[in-house]
Amino acid sequence: MAIASDDFRFIAELIREQAAIVIEPGKEYLVETRLGPVAVTAGLVNVAGVVRELRAKRAGPLLQRVVDAMTTNETSFFRDLQPFEHLKERVIPDLLERRKAERSLSIWCAASSCGQEPYSMLMMMRESFPQLQQWRVQFLATDISQQMLAKAREGSYTQLEVNRGLPAPLLVKYFHKKGIEWQIDDSLRRAIDWREFNLSARTWPGMGPFDIVMLRNVMIYFDLATKRQILANMRKVLRPDGFLFLGTAETTINVDDSYASDVLHTACYRPKAA
């Protein structure tokens, strides 16, 4: 059953208000397919029923589930590979040198989805920089979706998920099989602080300062004003000599010119000197 245009507009506005995500007209099918299952689990007949409930009460678990369902969570281990190579070859060696006095490092995965991105970074760091075990490494991973955070925290992956981008030697070293799922080791799960965080929050109290921020494949869903606000907030929590990674389809160019892209890896940005 197709969604009524009134209901579509309501959902689009709601998602924009809650998560800053823009759902363009023409994406009716997306709302329909993603909210259909939410309606069923909530014991409502259809998407119209979900909308009716939310019009009456714009809060609570149903709202959370609708926001969860409307976010795109697609991710994979070592996604795009090059950013992780750049971290290994350039960024972390650079920070090891700069921070050798305080021996501390602060990392934030700002849209961590079900965890593949932070776990990939952590495995790479364990493999290539064992000396970091003697450092104070703060590793924060956040997402707006509680469901994704729960899965990330659990660290249990399907065969299809470990088949994507994860080198077999790392599978063998950091996972064990639990039934038909692949479970990542507790020592990796515990090394990450998982928290709910909405990037479209006007201000970011208590965040940072960070040496490395991964903000990949999430800004594509936002409008220009939201991107600007996020990049401005990011300037305040990123150390002046820190590193910001965006997705391959994302850029600060024509959005916020206080960042400069790294010549060696264009998806890596540094704050320009003030």
Added chain:
Amino acid sequence: MRALVVDDSAVIRTVLTRILTNLGFEVIQASHGKDALDKLKGVPLPDIALVDWNMPEMNGYEFIRSVRESAEYRDMPLMMVTTETEMEQVVKALAAGANEYLMKPFTPEMVQEKLQILGISGS
């Protein structure tokens, strides 16, 4: 770039060949380990071999071991592509000399990502 596909299923050989051809590889097919060793004779060493585990005549595990023991073929990168999905088998394949391990079923992206991990790109 050249790839060797070793699988007793003609369907899988066709699927992998299509994926690899789209990535710019020239593909040699073999239906089991012995057949693969025959087909390697007198041709330039492939840049990657994708090898099934369970096959008649010589299975993938035996093939990997004999490749690693041979003087001519030992440097060929090897990727196991198999329905075997237990940890012991992954460990065993890597210990025998496989560089990567892909579990069936797979998608073209998965094949591409694994090749990227090995630093191998087509064309």
